[in-house]
Amino acid sequence: MGKELFNPGEKDALDRVDGRQKVTGAAKYSAEYQLPNLAYGVLVSSSIAKGTIKSIDTKAAERAPGVVGVISHVNSIKVPGFADNEHPTEPPTGGRPLRAFYDNRVYFNGQPVAIVVADTLERAQYGASLVKVAYVKEQHTTDFNANTGKAVLPAQAKKNPKSSLNDYDRGQPDGYKTAPVKIEAEYHHPSEMHNPMELQSITAVWEADDKLTVYDKVQGTKPTQRAFATEWKIPVENVKVISKFVGGAFGNGLHNWPHETAAIIAAKQLKRPVKVAITREQMFTMVGYRPQTHQKIGIGATPDGKLVGITHESVGQTSTYEEFTESVLQQTRMMYTSPNLSTRYRLLPLDVSTPIWMRGPGEATGAFALESAMDELAHVLNIDPIEFRLKNYTEKDPDNNLPWSTKYLKECYQMGAERIGWNKRRMQPGTLKEGDWLVGYGMGVGTFGAHRGGATVRAKLHADGRLVMQCAVTDIGPGTGTAMVQIASTTLGIEPSQIVFELGHSDYPMFGNQGGSSTVNSVGSAVQAACNSLKQKLKDLASAKNASLTTADPKNISIKNGQLTITDNSLNVALADFFKQNNLQEMEVTEESKPGQEANKYSKYSFSVHFAEVHVHPKTGQVRVKKVVTGADAGTIISWKTAANQMIGGVTGGIGMALQEDAFMDHRFGRYVTKDFAEYHVPVHADVPHIDVFFVDKPDYIVDPIGTKGLGEIAIIGVAPAIANAIFNATGKRIRELPITADKLI
Amino acid sequence: MAEKKACSLPGDQASSNESRRDFLKQSSLLTAFAITPGVVVKAAESKWDEGIAASLEKMPLKLEINGVKQSLQVEPRVTLLDLLREQLALTGTKKGCDYGQCGACTVHVDGQRVLSCLTLAVMAEGKKVTTIEGLATGEQLHPMQAAFIKHDGFQCGYCTPGQIMSAVACIKEGHANSEAEIREFMSGNICRCGAYPNIVDAIMEVKQGGQQI
Ligand code: FES
Ligand code: FES
Numbered sequence: 001m002g003k004e005l006f007n008p009g010e011k012d013a014l015d016r017v018d019g020r021q022k023v024t025g026a027a028k029y030s031a032e033y034q035l036p037n038l039a040y041g042v043l044v045s046s047s048i049a050k051g052t053i054k055s056i057d058t059k060a061a062e063r064a065p066g067v068v069g070v071i072s073h074v075n076s077i078k079v080p081g082f083a084d085n086e087h088p089t090e091p092p093t094g095g096r097p098l099r100a101f102y103d104n105r106v107y108f109n110g111q112p113v114a115i116v117v118a119d120t121l122e123r124a125q126y127g128a129s130l131v132k133v134a135y136v137k138e139q140h141t142t143d144f145n146a147n148t149g150k151a152v153l154p155a156q157a158k159k160n161p162k163s164s165l166n167d168y169d170r171g172q173p174d175g176y177k178t179a180p181v182k183i184e185a186e187y188h189h190p191s192e193m194h195n196p197m198e199l200q201s202i203t204a205v206w207e208a209d210d211k212l213t214v215y216d217k218v219q220g221t222k223p224t225q226r227a228f229a230t231e232w233k234i235p236v237e238n239v240k241v242i243s244k245f246v247g248g249a250f251g252n253g254l255h256n257w258p259h260e261t262a263a264i265i266a267a268k269q270l271k272r273p274v275k276v277a278i279t280r281e282q283m284f285t286m287v288g289y290r291p292q293t294h295q296k297i298g299i300g301a302t303p304d305g306k307l308v309g310i311t312h313e314s315v316g317q318t319s320t321y322e323e324f325t326e327s328v329l330q331q332t333r334m335m336y337t338s339p340n341l342s343t344r345y346r347l348l349p350l351d352v353s354t355p356i357w358m359r360g361p362g363e364a365t366g367a368f369a370l371e372s373a374m375d376e377l378a379h380v381l382n383i384d385p386i387e388f389r390l391k392n393y394t395e396k397d398p399d400n401n402l403p404w405s406t407k408y409l410k411e412c413y414q415m416g417a418e419r420i421g422w423n424k425r426r427m428q429p430g431t432l433k434e435g436d437w438l439v440g441y442g443m444g445v446g447t448f449g450a451h452r453g454g455a456t457v458r459a460k461l462h463a464d465g466r467l468v469m470q471c472a473v474t475d476i477g478p479g480t481g482t483a484m485v486q487i488a489s490t491t492l493g494i495e496p497s498q499i500v501f502e503l504g505h506s507d508y509p510m511f512g513n514q515g516g517s518s519t520v521n522s523v524g525s526a527v528q529a530a531c532n533s534l535k536q537k538l539k540d541l542a543s544a545k546n547a548s549l550t551t552a553d554p555k556n557i558s559i560k561n562g563q564l565t566i567t568d569n570s571l572n573v574a575l576a577d578f579f580k581q582n583n584l585q586e587m588e589v590t591e592e593s594k595p596g597q598e599a600n601k602y603s604k605y606s607f608s609v610h611f612a613e614v615h616v617h618p619k620t621g622q623v624r625v626k627k628v629v630t631g632a633d634a635g636t637i638i639s640w641k642t643a644a645n646q647m648i649g650g651v652t653g654g655i656g657m658a659l660q661e662d663a664f665m666d667h668r669f670g671r672y673v674t675k676d677f678a679e680y681h682v683p684v685h686a687d688v689p690h691i692d693v694f695f696v697d698k699p700d701y702i703v704d705p706i707g708t709k710g711l712g713e714i715a716i717i718g719v720a721p722a723i724a725n726a727i728f729n730a731t732g733k734r735i736r737e738l739p740i741t742a743d744k745l746i
Numbered sequence: 747m748a749e750k751k752a753c754s755l756p757g758d759q760a761s762s763n764e765s766r767r768d769f770l771k772q773s774s775l776l777t778a779f780a781i782t783p784g785v786v787v788k789a790a791e792s793k794w795d796e797g798i799a800a801s802l803e804k805m806p807l808k809l810e811i812n813g814v815k816q817s818l819q820v821e822p823r824v825t826l827l828d829l830l831r832e833q834l835a836l837t838g839t840k841k842g843c844d845y846g847q848c849g850a851c852t853v854h855v856d857g858q859r860v861l862s863c864l865t866l867a868v869m870a871e872g873k874k875v876t877t878i879e880g881l882a883t884g885e886q887l888h889p890m891q892a893a894f895i896k897h898d899g900f901q902c903g904y905c906t907p908g909q910i911m912s913a914v915a916c917i918k919e920g921h922a923n924s925e926a927e928i929r930e931f932m933s934g935n936i937c938r939c940g941a942y943p944n945i946v947d948a949i950m951e952v953k954q955g956g957q958q959i
Pocket of ligand 1: 840841842843844845846847848849850851852861862863864
């Protein structure tokens, strides 16, 4: 096993298996299913941040042409699961998710309060403009900065003493204070919106009174299926969730949101299919975001660069009705050898909507502070930032004293430094110039747990040598199908063009959410298991005619061009004939794969490093990211093209986080001022340079039998501090508040 | 509002509270049909007026989409984007914002790249519209489509139709002479997945390949 087995190499990497559908417009996303008698739902959202709805005047809307119904808490059918609070979403957040049209409470500005359904989109939009809502306002609190002092320990931590959200001390609490060289600094970043290009959409159809089908934009078909089955108190198998193509999600599909239930209510109440695609403005309040977070770091070292202590505190924002937590402080606990280490995690509930996991959830936030602070301390110590990190390199996990399953971070440092030309970096900031522009180099490190879960794959081998596999997993963009086809092709020998991987349907075998960088290691292992199981079945069928198969090493059995062969040429028979001999039309297996106990003896993480070269104009404060080198120790790389693309995408997200993204709220109203792409800036073509991607590409067979660890999160974790550090190196200005806009540099 | 017209757009309302039915009931147009007030009220109650209004509100529209001549009746407020996606089942053209800020809805109108979300369908009267569905020649992909696959110029694929339509136009306009120029002239097409460098590579290749596009 290893490189030869799974890695066709960079040059021969597969094209994306669904590429043709995506470039021809044939790929169907959840708002694109043509259904008979389809109606359109448009949501009306609250215009106050806290209070109650006094009255809703829907008369004009109801009378508007084409409108078939206006639904609010006043007339909504009762959702059976709401009454006893059975309204789950997976993975759960603390507290209780918002219940669509349940009562007259308003928890945040932009909350859906009514839905207008009409026979055309335009008529629904017009109808929605006619709904008049009167409120009884209450005093709201949305200002994070003014209230950070009121942050509390999450209830989840209080309930569970083992939770990593609890206060944590290793060695002496606040031990950094005893260090000869130390710094203390505060870091802040605003809320950031996932803003995938596809608007969150759902088409809900009640096939029968207790049978629901949803074409829904989600990251997990099975979790969504379970959530709606519980919410509507109908058997799980009566709910179908179809999510064949997902136009980006970055985490906001890891939760089921009120607009989904609103569409389902409307479809049930009006007895016809209802489609809801929320607006870009509604994407800012209805489907989560990366919570703004305030962090404090105290960090100290000896003059020769050995860390003495780190204290890392974080305050994040959540809503008043759900307690969203994320692991902001984990990287600090395991990345460097610090004998003294303290972490404190607090939450500030505000009258805002609930945040949700966003790419590199928590870790990207924490890494901004930690990796900036490491850079700051390296500068004070006058030690090269890479050297400083190497001096404090952990050979085992200091958090739990377990050995790493694999860790090739040193290799990443070395490869990355070479590729960016780290030797051009000056220790003294502001001393390298190109024309008018100041030039700086910076780096940052990222890590994320290699969380493998259980997955089941069905595989059907046809007599002509085609293989069709199925799994409920979704593909929000990383190229899941492509990676799975690659694994099956490598395991069975079948050409990729003869393999189909079907996904995005809750009828298919089990997998949870596509999230937490766990798809390839989980589902990929099940694909391998299914393929191996097919081989075993073929062996079991071997008769006198093809006796060599009985004893063949499964490794040497393969299927090519419809021929079943053994590498030593002792067998070469048409699969069709072999099936005929055994009275078979096709061969089907279903295999589950999940992590074993053995893996618990190790600490399992993926690692990344990001190097940035930035140019800063000293007069205008304009920042240009000139070059990025990004590398990962993510285990075996299965599908080079899509993996490299994922790294590029993560870096692009990191550029946005570092320089542009800022969900800005007007606290007089508790409403976002930034509510579309004109005000909420994300990177465009002109903001993104060439990105040089490299992989260590060494397998980790402790995490899974295919040697992968996970890639999606580490692609962004550590990017923002790499850019912030490069800006410091260019200008001598240390900006601790994201985004680093021009005004902060002049 | 001084004078009310039967064909006015929703935004013309005196107040958003006043539905279009209200003014239609009073309109001189209905009077011209010599309907007595009593009948009008009755018509309103049984929603006949909506039937009349619906047909009055639609305008004839003739245009060509992907080489197919279309003769349609559309409400003047329908955007070209919604016409394609919701009425003609051409869902390859995407809606990423509806505000003209993301480029996902880019189509060609008479060979020019246009944001279909900012174009009322009736503005395309007599024009030739090409969407992503009309770019390939039968099974043969357009060179830009093939280059996007080769360079993996996408992830989720949602911005892709818009990127491709824009990319073809970018070359035709003569704005693809360097990577920097491509980045500038493609900046109206957002890719949140961040496949930008691969998109630029794809465009460079098509441009340098010199194929007919
Ligand atoms: S949908 Fe037209 S520019 Fe975004
Ligand atoms: S491919 Fe997902 S937005 Fe561009």
